[in-house]
Amino acid sequence: MYSIVKSAVLRGVEGILIQVEADISPGMPSFEMVGFLASEVKEAKERVRIALKNSGILLPPRRITINFMPGDLRKSGSWFDLAVAAAILRAMNEIPEGILKRSLIFGEVGLNGEVLPVRGMLPAAVLARDHQIPLMFVPESNLQEASVLDGVVVIPVASVEDFIRICKSQNPEKSACRVRTTQKQAEYREDYSEIRGQRMVKRACEIAAAGMHNLLMIGPPGSGKTMAAKRLPTILPNMTKEEMLSLAQVYSVSGKFQVLQEDDVFQIQRPFQAPHHTITAQGMCGGGRYPVPGAVSLAHKGVLFLDEFPEFPRPVIELLRQPLEDKKIRIARLEGTYEYPCDFLLLAAMNPCRCGYYPDLKKCRCTPSSVRRYLSKISRPILDRIDMTVETKSIPASELFRQKPGESSEQIRRRVQAAHEIQRQRFLKKDYSFNSQIPSKDMECWCEVNAETQAYLEELSGRESFSARGYYKLLRTARTIADLEGSEKIQMCHATEASAFRMAKRKYWEGQDEL
Template sequence: MLSIVNSCNLIGIDGFIVNVEVDITRGMPCFNIVGLASVEIKEAKERVKSAIINSNFEFPTKRIIVNLSPADIKKEGSLLDLPISIGLLMNYVKREKSYFDETIFVGELSLDGTLKKVRGILPIVLSAKQNGYKRIFIPYDNLRESLYVDGIDIIPIKNLKECINYINNEIKLNVDEILKNIDFDIEEESYEEDFSDVRGNYFVKRGLEIAAAGNHNVILTGPPGCGKTMMARRIKTIMPDLDREEMIEISKIYSIAGLINNNIGIINKRPFRAPHHSATNVSLLGGGAKAIPGEIVLAHRGVLFLDELAEFDRKTLDMLRQPIEDGSISLSRLKFYVKYPCNTLIVAAMNPCPCGYFMSNTECKCSAYEIMRYKNKISGPLLDRFDIFLDVDPIECDEFNKVNFNETSETIKNRVDKAKNIQRKRFKNSDIKNNDEIKSYQINKYCKLDKDGQKIANKIFNKYKLSNRSYTKLLKTARTIADLELCEEINKNHILEAFSYRKGYYKYFK
């Protein structure tokens, strides 16, 4: 008897359909699975067999062949425990074949037949829906995470027995009823930190506002104790709200990484990731046997904060370059490549020299050679990935006794949200989301300058001998500044302000 049960697996952050063909015939009892790595087959066989027996079903003592197709794509074996078991239990099932043609099963089984929570359920459910399936059986503990997909029936089951009973119409599962009994945490959009805690430093705060609004990579340089880290961390309090598409995109990544809080179910805040400078390649970029997403991917549509940038391993930093440029990263997983998106805002902070006081009011104790070696840790091509250079001035730290007006994060975020909405409209029919993604050939289309703006831009271009890359960056940053002021055309002041964020580059890195 041949039966086909449909299931799903993952490539990167997307799901694909797997057909599980189970053939049970007379002959010497055996149990073979074709289409998985040998270690995984062994484990899947043990789990499926024990789960069936411990759920009080009979395990067929016949010749069993399970074929998983497509054969040429690497599959995650444990997700297929449930569909393989269902294929083996077809003689317990009272349903016509068409029911199975429109149904997907995913789940890892414990030896006692309980279904265990799996990673990546959100992309799996999305893919089942996109492929036109009517219903999907998933582990009960994955329910919350999959609810943001509509247009497909989601059936959360606790164990193999319950699954068979449900298929046979012997029990009903009302998802709405189940949901009433789950406590949901609502993650509040609140932070302990706020920009109103930061005195003075208007130039730096403004730079961070622009970075948040247009997704411009930003680097803060200045002596120790001037508040670089403190200010950089507060950028998360002014990041623009996520739209639904972005929430799902980020949640797919967290779903695969197994990082979704079961009580919340979806990521509804822009990620802020701050790996320590001792972080390894794998933790930063991702990898390992299962090609788990790294920090740069977990920060997709959010912030990757690299504090003490010069302390990171130089090789590791150079490996970040390509993903930052491309907005995606490919990881090898045995013979296969997995591609993850990483459209991430990079916020970096560093001292200008080993002692930290180069170019400041305090005397720097470093030799010229030491300073050069320190700067060389950050390669030119990596520096090229930054749009905004902020020179954090220690004098401004002494503003403590001055009475001054410090804007709250909420006020700043309101402006950022408005600028973000302008970008949403501007890029509606393209695959761009933020001003920083504008390519040089699109500059004329998206960055229109008024007469004086063009004049001053030409002047800067000639006087500072800007490369095309730097000139494009200047216009993109000016675009965001104009958006913050709700201006359609870029004017002289926007260009001049954008250029002021190159000052830190000329001061510390040139």
């Protein structure tokens, strides 16, 4: 007897369809699995044999051969167990053929016949939809992530016995489940109104959020850098449906889907990842024997906050260059290349020197060379990828209490939301979504300035010897400031405000020719 069932392998967040064949022939009893398999896939043999026995199915004393197709694609992971069991059950004529023909099958099985959860069920569902495969069997605990997508009927199974019963039933689709999720705006305990003073810092955060500009905050300890950073999520608009799906796939392959969805409530706020500076390169950018996404991908469509930026190991900081540029990260493995999206806003905070008080020479105990060494931990190529820098200043407590509470996060978010909407309309037919991502070839089209502003920008870039890259960054920031005001053209005031967010870089990294 011969049978065939469908499953998939994952490369990053992309699924590739595979088929599992089973053949049972007369001959010396044996159980072989072939088809370019990683060792853990070969082990499925023992798990499946015992799981079937404990589910009341004894394998016949014959030659059993399992083949995975296509043969040139290396199969790794443990989620093929249920597909192998299904192929054998079909070849033994224990379950009907019809249901298998229209299904994708996933799940690891335990020796007692239990079907255990696996990673990546959302990308698997995307694959099913794209290949017009109407049904999907998934482990019971993966039901929520598999049902995010419309258009695929999801059948959760708790055990091999459960699977057999559903396949044999008159109408297997009746066992399908869908978790209806509601979306909820997060409630934050923090608010920007709690930050008194620091007008420039708050404004920088608003602009960064509005155009998804990378932002570096530099200033002494206790000047409110972390406080401002932690409040950034409170002014970020909700994700669009497309953004949500893209992010949910990353969390699904990380095995972290439950972070996004608690009970039946889907979190629609953008992610905020703040890894500690002891993070490894792998933790930051992803990797491992069985690759998983790193912090940059978990921050996809949201914010990656790196506090104490120079304290991160240099190789880890340098690794950020490629993801900042490409918005995706590739990890090469024997079986192929894994690709994870990582379109995030980089928010970094740092002291200007080791003691933290430079350039306040009354307080700073560092030598000039030590200050230079400290600042140079942030390399030129990384600085080049940061659109805005802002200085934070300590405010004496006496002065602090004289300041009135600032605008609330809610008020700021409304402006940011409106700017996002303008950009959504503007870039509708483009493969980028925010001002910070406008490629140089499209600059003229989107960043129109009047003659007076043009003259100012030319004078400024001559005086400060801007590189073309630096000039474009200034213009992109000015575009966002204009959008926050709802102005179609970039006006003089937008350009001057944008240039103010390049001054700190000039001050601390003088000698580097780009501002």
